[in-house]
Amino acid sequence: MQDVYSSKRMLRPALKVLSTLFCLSTTSVADSPTFSSPTNIFAPASTPAHSIFGLNLFVLAITGAIFVTVFSLLAYAVVKFRKRADDDGREPAQVYGSNQVEVAWTVIPILIVVVLFMATARVIAYVQMAMPENAMQVVAVGHQFWWEYRYPGANVVTANELHVPVSDPAHPTPTFIKLLSADTDHSFWVPRLAGKTDLIPNRTNTTWIDPQQVGLYLGQCAQYCGTQHAKMLLRVYVQSRSDFDRWIQEQSQPAHVSDTASEGRRIFESIGCMNCHAVAGTAADGRFGPDLTHLMSRDTIASGIAPNTHEKLRQWIQDPSTLKPGARMPAMGLDEPELNAVTAYVETLR
Amino acid sequence: MSTELIAWPRAPESSVPFVERLHGWVTTVDHKRLGLMYILYAMVFLLIGGIEALIMRIQLAVPHNNFVSPQVFNRLFTMHGTTMIFFVIMPLVFGFANYLVPLMIGARDMAFPRLNAFSFWLTAFGGILLYFSWLGANGLYGAGNAPDVGWFAYAPLTSRTFSVGHSTDYWTLSLLVSGFGSIGAAINIIATTLCLRSPGMTLGKMPLFAWLNLVMAGLVILAISPLSAAQIMLVIDRYLGGHFFDTQAGGSAVIWMHFFWVFGHPEVYVLVLPAFGIASEIIPVFSRKAIFGYPIMVAATVAIGFISMSVWAHHMFTVGMSSNANTFFVLSTMAIAVPTGIKIFNWLATMWGGKIEFKAPMLFCTAFLFQFLIAGLTGIMQGAAPFDWHLANSYFVIAHFHYVIVGGILFTFFAAFYYWFPKVTGRMYNETLAKLHFWLFFIGFHLTFDFMHIPGLLGMPRRIYTYEPGRGWETWNLIVTIGVVFQALGILVFIVNLLWSYFKGKTAGNDPWDAWTLEWSTSSPPPAYNFAVTPSVKSRRPLWDLKHPEDPDWRYE
Numbered sequence: 001m002q003d004v005y006s007s008k009r010m011l012r013p014a015l016k017v018l019s020t021l022f023c024l025s026t027t028s029v030a031d032s033p034t035f036s037s038p039t040n041i042f043a044p045a046s047t048p049a050h051s052i053f054g055l056n057l058f059v060l061a062i063t064g065a066i067f068v069t070v071f072s073l074l075a076y077a078v079v080k081f082r083k084r085a086d087d088d089g090r091e092p093a094q095v096y097g098s099n100q101v102e103v104a105w106t107v108i109p110i111l112i113v114v115v116l117f118m119a120t121a122r123v124i125a126y127v128q129m130a131m132p133e134n135a136m137q138v139v140a141v142g143h144q145f146w147w148e149y150r151y152p153g154a155n156v157v158t159a160n161e162l163h164v165p166v167s168d169p170a171h172p173t174p175t176f177i178k179l180l181s182a183d184t185d186h187s188f189w190v191p192r193l194a195g196k197t198d199l200i201p202n203r204t205n206t207t208w209i210d211p212q213q214v215g216l217y218l219g220q221c222a223q224y225c226g227t228q229h230a231k232m233l234l235r236v237y238v239q240s241r242s243d244f245d246r247w248i249q250e251q252s253q254p255a256h257v258s259d260t261a262s263e264g265r266r267i268f269e270s271i272g273c274m275n276c277h278a279v280a281g282t283a284a285d286g287r288f289g290p291d292l293t294h295l296m297s298r299d300t301i302a303s304g305i306a307p308n309t310h311e312k313l314r315q316w317i318q319d320p321s322t323l324k325p326g327a328r329m330p331a332m333g334l335d336e337p338e339l340n341a342v343t344a345y346v347e348t349l350r
Numbered sequence: 351m352s353t354e355l356i357a358w359p360r361a362p363e364s365s366v367p368f369v370e371r372l373h374g375w376v377t378t379v380d381h382k383r384l385g386l387m388y389i390l391y392a393m394v395f396l397l398i399g400g401i402e403a404l405i406m407r408i409q410l411a412v413p414h415n416n417f418v419s420p421q422v423f424n425r426l427f428t429m430h431g432t433t434m435i436f437f438v439i440m441p442l443v444f445g446f447a448n449y450l451v452p453l454m455i456g457a458r459d460m461a462f463p464r465l466n467a468f469s470f471w472l473t474a475f476g477g478i479l480l481y482f483s484w485l486g487a488n489g490l491y492g493a494g495n496a497p498d499v500g501w502f503a504y505a506p507l508t509s510r511t512f513s514v515g516h517s518t519d520y521w522t523l524s525l526l527v528s529g530f531g532s533i534g535a536a537i538n539i540i541a542t543t544l545c546l547r548s549p550g551m552t553l554g555k556m557p558l559f560a561w562l563n564l565v566m567a568g569l570v571i572l573a574i575s576p577l578s579a580a581q582i583m584l585v586i587d588r589y590l591g592g593h594f595f596d597t598q599a600g601g602s603a604v605i606w607m608h609f610f611w612v613f614g615h616p617e618v619y620v621l622v623l624p625a626f627g628i629a630s631e632i633i634p635v636f637s638r639k640a641i642f643g644y645p646i647m648v649a650a651t652v653a654i655g656f657i658s659m660s661v662w663a664h665h666m667f668t669v670g671m672s673s674n675a676n677t678f679f680v681l682s683t684m685a686i687a688v689p690t691g692i693k694i695f696n697w698l699a700t701m702w703g704g705k706i707e708f709k710a711p712m713l714f715c716t717a718f719l720f721q722f723l724i725a726g727l728t729g730i731m732q733g734a735a736p737f738d739w740h741l742a743n744s745y746f747v748i749a750h751f752h753y754v755i756v757g758g759i760l761f762t763f764f765a766a767f768y769y770w771f772p773k774v775t776g777r778m779y780n781e782t783l784a785k786l787h788f789w790l791f792f793i794g795f796h797l798t799f800d801f802m803h804i805p806g807l808l809g810m811p812r813r814i815y816t817y818e819p820g821r822g823w824e825t826w827n828l829i830v831t832i833g834v835v836f837q838a839l840g841i842l843v844f845i846v847n848l849l850w851s852y853f854k855g856k857t858a859g860n861d862p863w864d865a866w867t868l869e870w871s872t873s874s875p876p877p878a879y880n881f882a883v884t885p886s887v888k889s890r891r892p893l894w895d896l897k898h899p900e901d902p903d904w905r906y907e
Contacts (some may be wrong), residue, residue, distance in 0.1 A: 031901050035822070036583040036822055037808040037809060037821050038809075038820075038821060038822075038824030039808055039809025039821055039822075040807070040808050040809065040822070041740040041808070041809065042809055044809065047891065049353060051736070052736040052737065052739060052740065054733075055734060055736050055737060056736075056737050056740075058733075058774075059730065059731050059734050059737055060731070063727040063730055064727075066727060067723065067724065067727055068692065070695075070698070071720070071723065072717060074575075074698060074700055074719055074720060074723070077698060077706075078701075078706070079715060081637070081701055081702065081703060081704050081705065081706050082705075082706045082707075083638075083705040083706060083707045084705075087705060091637055091638050091705075091898075092637075092703055092704050093703065093707050094639060094640050094641050094646070094903075094906075095639065095640070095642060095699075095703065096642070096643075096647070096906055096907070097642055097643035098642075098643070098648070098699075101697075102643050102646050103701070104693070105695040106646075106688065106692055106694060109687060109688045109691045109692075110688055113684045113685060113687060113688060115580050116684055116730065116734065117681050119678060119732040119734075120677075120680050120684075120733075120735060120736065120737075121677045121680065123675055123736040124676050124680070124735050124736060125673055125677075127736060127739075128414045128672075128673040128676070129673055135697075176760065178672075183506075184504075184506055184512055185505075185506075186506050186509070186605060187668060187743060189740075189809070189811065191740060191808075191809040191885060193736075194739070195668070195736060195739020195740050196668050196739055196740070196742060196743065197668055197670060197739070198669045198670060199571055200597075200603050200669060200670070201506060201598070201603060202597035202600065202601070202602065203440075203597075203602075203603070203670070205603065205669075205670035206670070207371075209821075217894055218809075218821070219809065220809075220811060220814075221811070222668075222743045222811040223504070223668075223743060223745065224424075224500045224504070224507070224519035224743075224812075224813040225507070226496075226512065227420050227421055227424060228420060229424075229813060229814060229815075230420065230814030230816050230817065232816045232817075233818070296536055303847065305818075324423075325419060325420055326420050326421065327742065337379050340513070343356075345687075
């Protein structure tokens with residue numbers, strides 16, 4: 001009895017050291033260059049991601065300790081109780097069970113489960129129920145295979161590149177995102193900002209973020225949504241308040257249409273482009289594809305898969321399937337002059 | 351119990367014409383032949399599903415690879431998942447249960463031999479129907495397509511709007527057909543274990559393998575029924591104007607998820623309980639000790655059976671359930687770790703103080719213990735819902751459930767292949783090749799599935815046919831692909847071993863492992879009637895009692 005007691009006392013600090021080591025190793029692993037990734041879940045930059053990160057470390061410490069304990073027992077048994085070469089051929093002592101031991105390894109796991117459960121329930125309640133007040137409202141709509149973003153307060157509609165203001169911890173300006181789907185299921189996952197939440201047709205989901213550092217945060221659709229699920233990338237631009245306000249101001253303007261590209265515009269508005277695409281201030285008001293009013297203000301096209309350069313834009317307009325086979329936009333069969341004219345037109349949409 | 355073995359005078363196989371032998375197999379209602387047919391069928395699909403995985407891993411070895419098109423990749427992961435779950439592990443489960451349960455409980459056959467044959471052929475035709483989709487799914491004119499909606503086929507991707515042609519119908523109908531086969535097989539296992547045990551074998555003396563299959567069969571009935579109902583609803587949606595899952599007409603995509611996962615999670619236990627059963631037979635024999643804590647092992651099994659029915663929505667932590675619902679499913683999910691942990695501890699305690707002999711079956715079972723421990727712990731991580739908001743649908747999940755299904759289940763089934771090979775064929779497998787198989791597969795498994803966790807933690811979602819460079823995923827994906835080569839070699843060695851040993855292996859004798867359950871008391875291979883005299887038993891280890899009359903088990907139980 002004395003033995004059991006003292007070994008328990010030795011075990012407790014050992015476990016503590018172990019879990020601390022585990023925490024340290026995970027954080028240092030997360031910072032090391034091999035693991036450097038713009039989508040690392042262990043590099044949180046927003047409150048929901050931070051509270052999840054805290055729980056992750058706690059769960060990792062406990063599961064790590066369980067692993068070390070049980071693995072040591074297994075390794076000991078494998079080494080110690082293997083049949084020796086000089087075995088006498090007699091059967092070992094037959095043990096059928098032990099109530100005390102079995103009660104112990106029923107009760108201890110129950111206690112661990114209770115602790116894990118309570119820690120988890122707390123974070124669920126915090127992230128899901130503490131929806132911030134005075135948050136900026138954004139609506140994200142998932143489409144096959146791109147993202148539509150609407151800013152209801154500011155009359156702005158854009159695509160694929162979400163802009164949000166940075167949130168100063170002293171004066172938080174969180175962003176509240178309403179998640180809808182126009183077709184199949186999608187999932188909004190920017191690992192450094194928050195856990196993922198699905199976008200499901202005929203259902204309204206929500207999530208929130210309050211990124212504390214200016215920068216570009218990446219992610220991608222995390223629910224299989226069809227052929228080009230792989231190329232439905234997420235880009236979140238976190239800007240200073242003044243940059244963000246300027247961006248909103250520019251985006252809320254109608255398109256600046258110059259006469260230099262009137263031929264391209266004529267083609268755009270006559271062959272079907274406008275059935276799917278909207279250009280505010282012109283006749284084009286399609287809703288099936290991305291809003292192109294300020295296309296040239298974006299860094300990328302086709303949901304983040306290609307830089308928004310003249311060549312890529314032209315290639316995309318000529319035949320989207322060369323960049324993204326299975327994309328919903330058809331090749332319109334334009335000849336060279338038409339292609340140049342349409343490309344020139346969309347390049348005026350700043 | 352019977353001590354005499356009567357060799358059945360048999361005509362040499364070669365003297366019977368091939369057509370007659372084939373006819374004998376096709377029309378058989380013998381549980382052993384049906385069991386072998388299930389297992390052979392699973393092996394064929396294991397190769398097919400493995401080749402599909404290999405193609406996917408080649409595609410993902412480097413970013414922006416063009417080995418296969420996105421359309422083909424999406425079909426591959428749908429077919430790989432559906433094949434491996436429904437047409438590899440399920441037939442393996444039913445095959446081993448079919449072959450072994452009657453022998454272990456001293457019965458002549460399954461309770462309903464003709465239902466048994468019917469169930470097998472339903473399952474078999476289900477798999478063939480699924481694969482016929484490669485040829486026939488576009489109807490009469492097209493080249494055809496396999497389903498590409500993912501193995502859990504979330505609505506509304508399966509609606510006619512998003513899935514034109516018939517590929518989804520092939521998926522739906524093949525699972526419906528094989529599902530009915532599974533229900534038939536489950537009814538049979540329940541009836542057999544409850545009604546056909548030999549005299550003296552109370553439920554408390556039934557071998558654990560039979561117990562675990564009994565609970566498994568109960569879960570099959572509870573789990574496959576909602577799946578079948580959902581498939582019928584999907585057919586109604588697609589062809590009869592129903593709106594169950596039609597979100598454009600007010601239907602609910604989330605209802606499909608509930609239907610699917612209320613099947614899908616118990617299904618995991620349907621697959622893993624028989625694996626537990628195998629481990630519970632092999633670990634004691636190779637440790638030379640009785641199983642530790644038999645009653646609590648049975649109790650833990652039944653507890654897992656019940657709790658597994660209440661955890662399904664942990665697959666849905668990201669669909670926007672209320673925080674109350676999320677919290678409930680966290681609790682139920684973590685609760686299942688308790689009985690599962692008890693099992694691991696009891697296996698360890700069985701090895702403790704034993705004289706462990708690391709023949710191939712025990713090697714595979716030891717690796718199972720190690721891998722299932724990790725799989726359970728990564729399962730707890732995902733059971734913590736906020737952690738899962740990151741991990742769900744990432745490569746971490748893929749790594750986790752392959753740890754369960756390959757590292758846990760397939761490893762024990764390999765153990766079972768080697769352990770019962772001498773009983774089934776009368777010949778011994780080649781131990782050297784078996785160990786080579788083990789080490790190749792063990793190394794390959796860990797290269798693939800250990801490193802697969804990492805890209806998941808770095809934000810890589812599942813079901814993507816290609817990925818962007820610069821996200822820190824390249825190295826890990828390359829290692830994962832290299833591991834597949836080792837696994838493929840391992841499987842090759844395994845097949846060579848089985849074939850070579852079947853024809854050239856040493857004669858094994860009736861009881862090569864000095865084991866304790868009834869199947870080892872009859873000849874190898876067992877005669878059609880199994881036992882010349884119905885055995886009667888007094889303890890959980892009837893052959894131990896026989897071999898140690900001075901110290902029989904029934905004194906202690």
